[in-house]
Amino acid sequence: MAIREIVKYPAPILEQKCKEVVKFDRKLATLLDDMYETMVAADGVGLAAPQIGEAVRVAIVDLGEGEDVIEMVNPVVTAIGGSEVEVEGCLSFPGLYGEVERPFFVRIEAQERDGSLYELEAEDYEARAILHEIDHLNGVLFDSKIIRVVDPSEFEEANEETDQKEGGHQ
Template sequence: MAILPIVTHPNEILTTKCREVEVFDAKLATLLDDMYDTMIASDGIGIAAPQVGETIQVAIVDLGEGQEVIEMINPEVVEVGGSEIEVEGCLSFPDLYGEVERPFYVKVEAQDRDGALYELEAEDYEARAILHEIDHLHGVLFTSKVIRYVDLEELENEEEEA
């Protein structure tokens, strides 16, 4: 397992629509493992393949706290509901944060590392993280959805109050 370099903005790979994964093999498993290690080493909760230089539909979300790691291959959003505005950041935009409106609920169909289809439902912070990573697979960056940018000092003050 390896920690991969994270692609940061500006880089056209971040705005490239990724292709579907068709081969579920040891190379894919290694990529998933490396992406996970990279995400953890970078103190992230999600990472998508284009953020490590691969233009394929692969993303990971891990909220920690004993929750299962979510590996999404060829994910497709099939249902959303509700709405909320929260502050987001991104490993590809170090030290940049902004308020983004996203659905409160999401239902996704995806494949696991072995190619098996599964369905996932999530709410709140988990739904937000999943949708953020799926956006990456379509070349959509969170900055295109920012309502208001938040500076680091303001963000730290909010965290202290919580």
């Protein structure tokens, strides 16, 4: 496993539609392992293959909190529902945060690293992260969906208010 360099905007690979994975081999397993190591090192919750220079339909999401890592090979969105606006960031856009409207619910079909098919339903933040990564595989970047740019200081103020209400520190 290796930590790879994260590709930053405006690198052309970020706006390409990625190729479907057809070989489920050791190379794919290594790519998924490298993506996980890279995402953790960058303190991210998701990463798509083009963000490390590979134009293939592979993405991962890990919300932590004891949840399993979601590995998505050739993911397809089969259903969406609801809508909410939340703040997002992206490892390929360091320092940029913005309010983005996305579905509250998503159902996908994807393949595991061994090629087996699975279906997954997700809501709220997990759905948002999955859709953000699938957008990357289609060459769609979150900056094109930003309704309002959010200054990072707004996060700090919100966290301080939460700490004061709860009487604790993070």
